[in-house]
Amino acid sequence: MSNLSHLTASLLLIALAFTSCGGGETGQIRYLNLDSTNAAVVTLAGAAALSGSVDGTGDAARFYNPAGIITDGTNLFVADMLNSTIRKIVLATGAVTTLAGSAGLNGATDGTGAAARFNNPHGITLDGTNLYVADSGNSTIRKVEILTGVVTTLAGSAGLSGAADGTGAAARFNNLHGITTDGTNLYVTDTDNCTIRKIVIAGGSVTTVAGSAGLHGASDGTGMTARFNTPSGMTTDGTNLYVADTYNNTIRIIVIATGDVTTLAGSAELSGSTDGKGTSALFYHPHGMTTDMVNLYVADALNHTIRKIVLASGDVTTLAGSAGLSGSTDGTGTAARFNVPSGITTDGICIYVADMNNDTIRKISGHGESP
Numbered sequence: 140m141s142n143l144s145h146l147t148a149s150l151l152l153i154a155l156a157f158t159s160c161g162g163g164e165t166g167q168i169r170y171l172n173l174d175s176t177n178a179a180v181v182t183l184a185g186a187a188a189l190s191g192s193v194d195g196t197g198d199a200a201r202f203y204n205p206a207g208i209i210t211d212g213t214n215l216f217v218a219d220m221l222n223s224t225i226r227k228i229v230l231a232t233g234a235v236t237t238l239a240g241s242a243g244l245n246g247a248t249d250g251t252g253a254a255a256r257f258n259n260p261h262g263i264t265l266d267g268t269n270l271y272v273a274d275s276g277n278s279t280i281r282k283v284e285i286l287t288g289v290v291t292t293l294a295g296s297a298g299l300s301g302a303a304d305g306t307g308a309a310a311r312f313n314n315l316h317g318i319t320t321d322g323t324n325l326y327v328t329d330t331d332n333c334t335i336r337k338i339v340i341a342g343g344s345v346t347t348v349a350g351s352a353g354l355h356g357a358s359d360g361t362g363m364t365a366r367f368n369t370p371s372g373m374t375t376d377g378t379n380l381y382v383a384d385t386y387n388n389t390i391r392i393i394v395i396a397t398g399d400v401t402t403l404a405g406s407a408e409l410s411g412s413t414d415g416k417g418t419s420a421l422f423y424h425p426h427g428m429t430t431d432m433v434n435l436y437v438a439d440a441l442n443h444t445i446r447k448i449v450l451a452s453g454d455v456t457t458l459a460g461s462a463g464l465s466g467s468t469d470g471t472g473t474a475a476r477f478n479v480p481s482g483i484t485t486d487g488i489c490i491y492v493a494d495m496n497n498d499t500i501r502k503i504s505g506h507g508e509s510p
Contacts (some may be wrong), residue, residue, distance in 0.1 A: 144267030150463050156432040171431040175472035177505035184233050192222045192242030200235035205493040207263035208482035218260040239288050247277045247297030255290035261316035273315035280493050294343045302332045302352030310345035317373035328370040328489045350394050357387045357407035365400035372427035383425040404455050407445035412442045412462030420455035427483040467497045
């Protein structure tokens with residue numbers, strides 16, 4: 140999901156309000172308690188392999204390679220990448236509408252609703268009032284007011300890629316993917332620069348947190364001494380950033396206060412699907428990530444699976460899907476099929492997945508009471 144400060148503040152309200160994903164009595168606080176035996180996967184919106192841009196409800200809606208996803212507990216917001224639009228899904232009904240952008244019309248125009256233009260938007264997060272979009276093809280950070288659909292550019296300059304720190308339009312990025320927020324700052328994976336950047340929401344000041352532009356690798360370290368290789372998805376718990384270091388096939392941790400980078404799980408450049416602890420586990424191009432504050436949930440894109448990592452121990456298991464078997468089947472645990480899952484988010488009760496190559500939004504439910 141990528142907005143953990145918002146999740147932390149609202150988790151209690153969400154848990155009390157929602158019981159639709161696995162049952163339960165109103166008023167009982169429930170948290171994610173998912174494993175491969177109870178992770179029920181269903182398709183919430185879109186129809187497998189039927190790309191398009193149609194607004195509608197459930198399987199009447201159409202998407203075109205949805206990449207990023209975030210929730211405020213009532214709605215999902217989707218970066219519909221190849222439509223270059225931002226879509227909204229009402230969780231209670233599955234009704235899909237287009238909030239900003241116009242399908243098939245790429246560009247960089249600021250404006251309201253359909254008058255705005257994006258260029259292959261990828262990551263998306265929110266602070267409760269605004270959406271923030273990693274507009275990959277423009278190498279910019281865009282802001283979308285949820286109530287009005289007004290779109291503005293917060294940082295970067297469309298069509299001018301680079302690695303410069305600076306304020307607003309003076310900053311430069313190169314193919315942004317993941318984005319998350321702690322409510323005060325945005326953090327983005329500057330994918331082709333192999334760096335992690337920070338944007339102060341008030342003012343748009345951009346600095347580099349970790350990595351060194353143009354120098355890829357897998358080294359742990361502090362700040363610019365650390366190395367990444369095409370990082371994509373990211374989430375935060377307010378203290379740490381968790382990064383899907385995609386071409387290293389690893390999950391990295393960055394301590395926000397110090398910039399210290401370590402590897403939580405996976406082994407650099409060794410792709411695979413092995414469950415295990417820490418570096419004994421293997422991934423295959425992990426993309427989006429979300430957290431329930433106890434576990435990470437990873438869209439392991441080229442394994443076509445959703446993986447679970449226990450933060451305290453680094454233990455990795457496969458939650459849903461079966462490695463190497465792409466498809467669109469709804470089902471429980473390893474019986475379900477995905478096709479290059481990309482974005483992933485949680486409302487504290489369910490997990491939602493932007494199943495990119497299926498052009499669908501999937502829901503995973505099956506929670507238990509907190510002990």
